[in-house]
Amino acid sequence: MIKDTSAQDIQVKTPANHKKRFLLIIAVLLLVIAATYGVMSGSDATKSFSQEKVQIAKVEIKTLIRDVAASGKIVAANAPHIYSPERGFVSLHVKAGDTVTKGDELAVLHSPELTNELKQQQSVLQRLEGELKRQHLQSRRDSLTLTKTLDMASVELNAAQREDRRAKLSIKKHLISQIDLEKAIDDLSRAQLTYKHAQQEVALAKDTLAFELQAAKSDVERQQLIVDELHRKVNELSIRATVTGIVGNLLVQQKAAVTQSQPLMTLVDLSHFEAQLQVPESYANELGLGMDVELKLGNETIMGVLSAISPEVNNREVTTRVRFTSNSNNIRQNQRLTARILLDNRQNVLQVKRGAFMQQGGIVAYKIDGNFARRIPISVGATSINAVEILSGLNENDEIIISSYNQFNQADTLLLN
Known part of the structure; x- marks a missing residue:
C-alpha cells in the first residue's frame, strides 16, 4: 500500500525576485519622505530652499554712514563764454579744439558804425582843441588890453597927484587962483576913481577869461x-582769450553778422576741474553745501566737498557741483564718475547689510x-x-536673509538645507 507521494517530491530553487526588491526600496523612500514631511509639519515649515541660494547677513552695532549714490562727469570749473562787444561782422581766427593762451587773439569784429563814430568824435576833439588854443590867444590879447587900461589909469593918477601938489604950492605963493586949485583937486579925485574902477574891471575881466x-x-x-x-571799444573789436585752455564750441559761423x-x-x-553730479530729487532737502563727497574715478578714489546745488529739478534730478579737496593726475574733461555724498555719520547704530529684502x-x-528661517x-x-x-x-549678532523674498511667497517658516 502506497502512503503518499513524498518519495517522489523534488526540491526546486526559486530565482531571486528583483521586482520585490525594487518595490521595497520605493517603500523605504516613501517612508523617509513621509517622515520629513512630518518634521516639517511639526515645525510649521512650508518651504524648503538651499542655503547657497540665499544671502545671509549678521546684525551688528557699528558706525552708520548715511550716503547718497550719484553719478556725473568732470566739468571745467571755469568755462567762460566769449561775447560780441558790438554789432558787426566777425572773422574767426581759431577753430573748436584749438589750444589758446590768455591774451591770444581769437577773432576780430568789423564794425563800420563804430569806426565811423570814432572818426567823427576825433574830428570834434580836434575842433575843440583848436577852440581852446584860440581861447588862450584871446585871453592873452584881452589881458594885454586890460593891463594897458590899468597902466593908463595909473599914469593919469600920477599926473593928477603931481598937479595937485603943484597947485597947493602955487596957491601958497599966490601964483594961481582958488579956482585952479579946486580944479586940480577935482582932477586928482577923478584920476583916483578911474584907477580904482580900472583895477576892479581888470580883476573881473581876468576872472571871466579864466572861467571861459x-x-x-x-x-x-x-x-x-x-x-x-x-x-577802447575799437580795441575790444580784437577779441582775445580770457583764460589759458582750449576753444570749446564755436557758436557763430565765419564772417557772420552778429x-x-x-x-x-x-x-x-x-587747469581747474569740478565734478557735476546728478542726485535724485528725493534727497534734495538733505543736501547741504560743504558736505564731504567720495568720488570714484576708475580705480582711484578722491575726496571733494559739495560747492553748489541747483535750485531747480530736471528729470527728477538735482544738479550739484563738487570741488576737489585732493589732487589727481587722471582727471579729464567730461570723464564719467560715480560718487557717494556723505549725509550723516552716526555712532553705535544697530544695522545690517542692505539687500533686496528692502523691497518688502x-x-x-x-x-x-x-536650519530654519522664521518670518518676523x-x-x-x-x-x-x-x-x-x-x-x-532684531538684536545684535542675529542673522537674517537679505536677498529677495519674492520666491518665498510670504511663508512663515523656511527650511534651509
Whole structure:
C-alpha cells in the first residue's frame, strides 16, 4: 500500500525576485519622505530652499554712514563764454579744439558804425582843441588890453597927484587962483576913481577869461573821454582769450553778422576741474553745501566737498557741483564718475547689510534659527548705500536673509538645507 507521494517530491530553487526588491526600496523612500514631511509639519515649515541660494547677513552695532549714490562727469570749473562787444561782422581766427593762451587773439569784429563814430568824435576833439588854443590867444590879447587900461589909469593918477601938489604950492605963493586949485583937486579925485574902477574891471575881466578858458578846457576833456571810450571799444573789436585752455564750441559761423552781446564761442580752462553730479530729487532737502563727497574715478578714489546745488529739478534730478579737496593726475574733461555724498555719520547704530529684502518695505525679515528661517516683523530707520538701521525686531549678532523674498511667497517658516 502506497502512503503518499513524498518519495517522489523534488526540491526546486526559486530565482531571486528583483521586482520585490525594487518595490521595497520605493517603500523605504516613501517612508523617509513621509517622515520629513512630518518634521516639517511639526515645525510649521512650508518651504524648503538651499542655503547657497540665499544671502545671509549678521546684525551688528557699528558706525552708520548715511550716503547718497550719484553719478556725473568732470566739468571745467571755469568755462567762460566769449561775447560780441558790438554789432558787426566777425572773422574767426581759431577753430573748436584749438589750444589758446590768455591774451591770444581769437577773432576780430568789423564794425563800420563804430569806426565811423570814432572818426567823427576825433574830428570834434580836434575842433575843440583848436577852440581852446584860440581861447588862450584871446585871453592873452584881452589881458594885454586890460593891463594897458590899468597902466593908463595909473599914469593919469600920477599926473593928477603931481598937479595937485603943484597947485597947493602955487596957491601958497599966490601964483594961481582958488579956482585952479579946486580944479586940480577935482582932477586928482577923478584920476583916483578911474584907477580904482580900472583895477576892479581888470580883476573881473581876468576872472571871466579864466572861467571861459576853464570851460573850453572842460569841453576838450569831455570830448577826450568820449574819444578814449570809442578807442577802447575799437580795441575790444580784437577779441582775445580770457583764460589759458582750449576753444570749446564755436557758436557763430565765419564772417557772420552778429549783434552786441551775442555769444561767439566758449573757452575751457583745463587747469581747474569740478565734478557735476546728478542726485535724485528725493534727497534734495538733505543736501547741504560743504558736505564731504567720495568720488570714484576708475580705480582711484578722491575726496571733494559739495560747492553748489541747483535750485531747480530736471528729470527728477538735482544738479550739484563738487570741488576737489585732493589732487589727481587722471582727471579729464567730461570723464564719467560715480560718487557717494556723505549725509550723516552716526555712532553705535544697530544695522545690517542692505539687500533686496528692502523691497518688502523694510517691515519683515526672515531670521535664521538653526536650519530654519522664521518670518518676523521689523522696523528700519536710516538707510545708506551699504547698510540699513534696525530700530526693532532684531538684536545684535542675529542673522537674517537679505536677498529677495519674492520666491518665498510670504511663508512663515523656511527650511534651509
